[in-house]
Amino acid sequence: MIEEKFDAIVVGAGMAGNAAAFTMASCGLKVLQLERGEYPGSKNVQGAIMYAHMLEKIIPDFRDDAPLERHLVEQRFWMMDNTSHAGIHYRSDDFNEAKPNRYTIIRAQFDKWFSRKVREAGATVLCETTATELAYDTAGKVVGVRTDRAGERILADVVVLAEGVNGLLGTRSGLREMPKPETVALAVKEMHFLPEELIEQRFGLKGNEGCVIEAAGTISRSMTGLAFLYTNKESISLGIGCLVSDFAATMESPYVLLDAFKNHPSVRALIAGSEVKEYAAHLIPEGGYKAVPQLFGDGWVVVGDAAQLNNAIHREGSNLAMTSGRIAGEAIVQIKGRNLTASKKNLALYKTMLESSFVLKDLRKHKDMPALLHTNSHTWFMTYPQLISLAAQNLVRVDGTPKLEKEKATTAAYIAARSRWGLVRDALRLAFAWR
Amino acid sequence: MTIAVPTVRVEDKLYQNRYLVDAGRPHIKVRPHKSPSPNLLALTRICPAKCYELNATGQVEIAADGCMECGTCRVLCEASGEITWDYPRGGFGVLFKFG
Numbered sequence: 001m002i003e004e005k006f007d008a009i010v011v012g013a014g015m016a017g018n019a020a021a022f023t024m025a026s027c028g029l030k031v032l033q034l035e036r037g038e039y040p041g042s043k044n045v046q047g048a049i050m051y052a053h054m055l056e057k058i059i060p061d062f063r064d065d066a067p068l069e070r071h072l073v074e075q076r077f078w079m080m081d082n083t084s085h086a087g088i089h090y091r092s093d094d095f096n097e098a099k100p101n102r103y104t105i106i107r108a109q110f111d112k113w114f115s116r117k118v119r120e121a122g123a124t125v126l127c128e129t130t131a132t133e134l135a136y137d138t139a140g141k142v143v144g145v146r147t148d149r150a151g152e153r154i155l156a157d158v159v160v161l162a163e164g165v166n167g168l169l170g171t172r173s174g175l176r177e178m179p180k181p182e183t184v185a186l187a188v189k190e191m192h193f194l195p196e197e198l199i200e201q202r203f204g205l206k207g208n209e210g211c212v213i214e215a216a217g218t219i220s221r222s223m224t225g226l227a228f229l230y231t232n233k234e235s236i237s238l239g240i241g242c243l244v245s246d247f248a249a250t251m252e253s254p255y256v257l258l259d260a261f262k263n264h265p266s267v268r269a270l271i272a273g274s275e276v277k278e279y280a281a282h283l284i285p286e287g288g289y290k291a292v293p294q295l296f297g298d299g300w301v302v303v304g305d306a307a308q309l310n311n312a313i314h315r316e317g318s319n320l321a322m323t324s325g326r327i328a329g330e331a332i333v334q335i336k337g338r339n340l341t342a343s344k345k346n347l348a349l350y351k352t353m354l355e356s357s358f359v360l361k362d363l364r365k366h367k368d369m370p371a372l373l374h375t376n377s378h379t380w381f382m383t384y385p386q387l388i389s390l391a392a393q394n395l396v397r398v399d400g401t402p403k404l405e406k407e408k409a410t411t412a413a414y415i416a417a418r419s420r421w422g423l424v425r426d427a428l429r430l431a432f433a434w435r
Numbered sequence: 436m437t438i439a440v441p442t443v444r445v446e447d448k449l450y451q452n453r454y455l456v457d458a459g460r461p462h463i464k465v466r467p468h469k470s471p472s473p474n475l476l477a478l479t480r481i482c483p484a485k486c487y488e489l490n491a492t493g494q495v496e497i498a499a500d501g502c503m504e505c506g507t508c509r510v511l512c513e514a515s516g517e518i519t520w521d522y523p524r525g526g527f528g529v530l531f532k533f534g
Contacts, residue, residue, distance in 0.1 A: 036522055038455070042530045043504065082438050107534035128526030148524050166506030168522060179510055186507045188483045190448070191533045235533075244510055247481040248474055254483045255445050260438045278533045279448035281483035281505040 006032045006156040008332055009145055010123075011131045011169060013040035015318045016304025016325035017162030018114040019058050023329025025123035029336060032154065033123055034147060036130040041111030043164075045189065045282035047230055047237055049212065050105045051319040058326050059117055063099070067109040069232035070210025071100030074203070078266070080217030080227075081389040085266045096209065104210050104230045104237070106191075134159065134173045134300070141343070142299030145169070158299055158332055158342035162325060165283045165305040176293030176302065181248055182374055183287030183308065185225065187241025188254040190262075192274035196234045202270055203231055214315060217385030219261050221252055224286075224377040226315070227261045229270065236271055238262065241284055243374060254281070284317065285310040286374075289367035295354065296347040301328045309359055313366045320359050327353045368433040379426065383417050445485040449501040456500050457527040463499045463508065464519045471495045474511040475518070482508060503529050 010021040013035035021033045037043040049072070055062050074091035095101060119125050135144040135153040144155035161170045171178045203211040213229040220226070225242030240254070240261050247254065261267060285291065285308040292308050295301060303309070304321035311320060331350040332342070340346045354360050373380055391410045401409075414423060463486070465475070475495050478487040484501040487508070497518075509520040522528070 036525045038526050038530050041534055043528075043534075045531060045534045048534075108531050109533075111534070130522045130525040166504070166509065168520075178514065179506075181510050184506075184510055186481070186483065186505060244481075244507055247507070248477045248511055251477050251480040253443070253480050253485075255443050255448060255485075256440065259440045259443045263438050263440050276448075276451060278451050278531065279503075280452075280531055280534060281503040281507075283506050283510070 006030050006154070007336060008032075008158050008160055009034065009154060009156040010160040010162055011145065012162035012164055012167070012304075012306075013037070013111065013115055013118075013125065013127075014044045014162060014164055014304060015114075015321035016306070017160070018111065018118050019322040019325030020160045020162055020303055020329040021118045021123045021125075022058055022114070022121050023326050024332055025118060025121035027329075027333040028122075029333060031123035032156065033118060033125045034129045034131050034145070035125065035127045037127060039108075039112060039127055040115035040125070041108040044107045044111055045187075045280045046107045046318055047189070047228055047239070048105050048107050048110075048318065049230065049315075050103050050110065051316070052099065052101055052103065054319040054322045056099075058322060066113050067105065069104040069106060070205070070208050071095065072102040072104065072212055073205070073209045074211040076211065076213040078213060078215035078217070079385045079388050080215050080219050080264065080266065081386050082218050083265060084389045084393065085215065085217075086388045086392045104212075104232050106232060106235075106237075131163075131169055134169060140298065142297070157336070158301065158347070160325075160328055160332070161300060161302040161306050162304050163306050165285050165308075167306040170300075170302055170306060175297060175300065176307075179283070179285065179287070179291070179308070181245035182243060183285065183291040183370075185241040185243050185284045185286045185312075186247055186254055186281065187239050187284055188258050188279070188281045189237060189239030190258065190276050190280075191278040192236040192238055192271045193234060193277055194236060194271070194274045198273075199231055199234065199236065205231065208233075215261075216381055218382055219257065219264065220381050221250065221257065222378040222382040223247065223250060223252065224374050224381060225257075228315075229267065235277075236274065238267075238271065243286060243377075244283070245374075246377060284312070286312045286370060288312060288370040289360070289363040290370070292360075292363065295351050296344060298344045299342050301332070301347055301350050303328045309363070311362050311366065313369050314362070316362075323357060323359050324354060327357060327359075366434070372429055372433040379418070387414055387417055445483075445501075449484060452501075452503070453530045453532055454500065455527050455530060457523050460524065461497070461499045462521045462523045462528065463497055463502065465495055465497050466517050466519075468494060468517070472512075472515065472517060474515070478508050478511065
């Protein structure tokens with residue numbers, strides 16, 4: 001068993017853990033990374049979109065050998081009722097650039113690649129090993145971990161908790177609270193395989209171009225939720241997620257929601273004839289800035305989903321995970337370089353660096369959005385999607401009704417549903433929460 | 436109008452997945468109870484792997500073999516002590532091929 005002491009132990013081999021381990025090992029630190037899965041990625045679930053800018057800061061030439069599916073040239077936002085969708089589509093040839101900005105990826109493959117880079121950088125990666133407890137010294141400083149493998153505790157100057165949204169170690173040790181039902185969403189997802197050329201035909205793509213659809217509306221049955229459909233090379237990732245508190249209150253079954261989304265007339269044709277090869281479920285942090293826990297302490301830092309670092313409004317998570325992992329790694333390298341100890345006071349550097357990055361700036365900007373959407377879910381996810389569909393249909397259906405009457409009917413429907421004052425108030429609340 | 440959905444069989448979905456079950460060592464346990472709390476009862480509907488079922492005498496039981504380790508039940512029922520939740524031993528449990 002391992003008896004030597006490490007500069008750092010990283011718990012978890014997802015985006016945050018890999019970024020932290022890679023950063024520290026690249027700078028010559030002696031790093032041990034623990035992963036409970038059979039291989040890195042075997043416990044990880046994501047949509048998944050990967051943002052190039054954040055990975056470039058860690059592995060600049062990642063495009064040479066990373067398993068990337070498609071680069072995105074089109075984004076569709078859909079507002080759905082049960083028979084329709086109203087959409088905003090943005091497609092640009094500008095995204096066909098030498099170094100594309102966003103890619104779809106398949107996490108199990110991507111994480112294996114990332115982990116190989118971590119090992120090449122010099123870290124020791126131990127899979128099939130669950131970290132079960134933190135080890136403390138007599139002063140209460142974290143000095144390592146215990147695992148489910150037989151043997152002594154494994155010691156390190158600092159422990160990086162990259163254990164994911166459902167991380168047990170930090171919550172059991174009282175370093176942070178367990179996520180609350182209203183600060184996490186449960187998402188279910190399927191992998192639908194189709195021939196490459198069929199995907200390209202159905203979405204109007206060529207070569208490695210990709211398309212993303214994100215959809216809200218009656219599909220979440222008045223819960224706060226979002227559905228997605230991402231094109232991979234020869235598969236489509238498709239799923240839906242809603243707040244756990246909403247699921248508990250409504251007792252809706254996630255798999256029923258998923259199949260209803262798949263059977264929606266706007267979606268059905270896109271996946272027709274596909275072969276499903278996997279069904280996955282995962283929690284997504286949704287609490288935003290106000291749910292971010294204490295990020296550092298004596299001998300430990302927490303990164304990625306475990307720290308609720310997820311921008312639900314922009315549906316960004318893996319980039320915040322990667323960036324927080326990298327920044328934690330850089331902070332630890334700096335502390336080590338100055339021959340300082342990994343005390344709470346010194347590790348505050350991680351928080352300071354994170355504050356000046358987009359990670360906490362973006363989360364702070366949208367700090368009031370979760371409360372707005374979570375407490376008025378029926379309004380935002382049922383009433384408005386239906387009203388938008390009604391307005392759009394009234395606009396495009398030509399049936400001899402004079403336009404003035406049509407417009408009056410649309411306005412009347414909005415007022416009937418929300419009242420004049422309600423419409424103004426909704427608009428203001430959204431604007432204030434967004435600003 | 437609602438969207439017509441054929442009967443959903445979760446078993447068929449889980450059948451696609453890869454698991455290494457740690458036989459005889461379930462990682463989730465339900466505390467014995469007379470009648471379940473609303474949250475515990477909700478798990479029979481909202482657990483994405485349908486691990487929780489109501490038995491004939493009104494108690495919630497768990498068969499965790501198809502568990503995808505999402506943690507929904509932990510978030511809802513661990514704090515109250517109604518369930519205990521641990522990770523499967525290293526290497527065991529769900530093994531996502533794609534994730």
